[in-house]
Amino acid sequence: MSSEHKDIHAEGEVHEETMTRGKIINVLVILLAITTIEFIIALYLVPKGFLTYHSANPIYIVLTLAKAFYIVAYFMHLKFEKVALAYAILVPILFIIGLILVLTNESHHWIDLRL
């Protein structure tokens, strides 16, 4: 079974075969750096008034998505899988985005109902 697996990998492999230790450490450094930036924003920039509470939120979300990308692409190896598999997993995420749009819009109406 392992030889079969290797054969499949051998054909049409465009990217590097797998994660090396060096790359794993690189991704770890990136994840820790992003988390550190989030902490600097939350503990320093917002309390000292360099950023308002509301302008910090979009930054948090962008940084969170960046972390999610590195975990899924490198740790979960999706970047090195066939494009078809990546799309099979990522396209259904559109439904989640749809739910976010619908419920954020809806929640604006709930405020009026609650007054």
Add this chain to the structure above:
Amino acid sequence: MNTAVSQIDEVKTTPWAGGKSPFSVEYGKLMMWFFLLSDAFTFSSLLISYGALRFSSNAWPAPDKVFQSVPGMIEHGAPLVFVGIMTLILILSSVTMVLAVEAGHRNSRKEVAWWMVATIIGGAMFLGCQALEWQHLHSEGFWWGSIPNAEKLKEFFAEGGLVSTTYSQQFANLFFTITGFHGFHVFSGVIINIIILLNVLAGTYDKRGSYLMIEKVGLYWHFVDLVWVFVFTFFYLV
């Protein structure tokens, strides 16, 4: 005799023509991906409901007031420190998991076993931290269906802002449900990792000739880390 092959009988060789796996992954790994996708939907529903309820509120407990202690060490004035430690533990245990997968590619049983032990310890430490965090919030008065008394509740809201019992209760319910659901995933992950470690030690994957199983549990473990990244942002930062 006519040996010409009609067009319809020609063997197609495109990736989707059949006869080989178009995704190039083993069955179990593909099913793990599909399971994780469905699990992503479940977590998204919970987190998006949380977002919608919080968006539609006029007062919500401030994260840096609710989460400002390190249980057993610092009582006040250390916002995000404890959850920072928890995040660090989970990211590191994710890294030890990839290192186990990497060692598995080299069929190195001993290395896989050690990295799996490290991953299990990381998971157990995270669960311990979460138990402390829950215990702390519970001692403050938050739980499913209960909130601190009106006097104490003021401490958890921004100064001079509105104080709402309704939204405090929603916060408590959502916090314990979502971190509880995530913690249950971590717990299952630790149990699965222990089973895999026992198999590694018993030499099951050497006999099988492949450490692919490590990759499959690795996917699950990274997903748990991935969910925590979102829980961390939406409960502790935003």
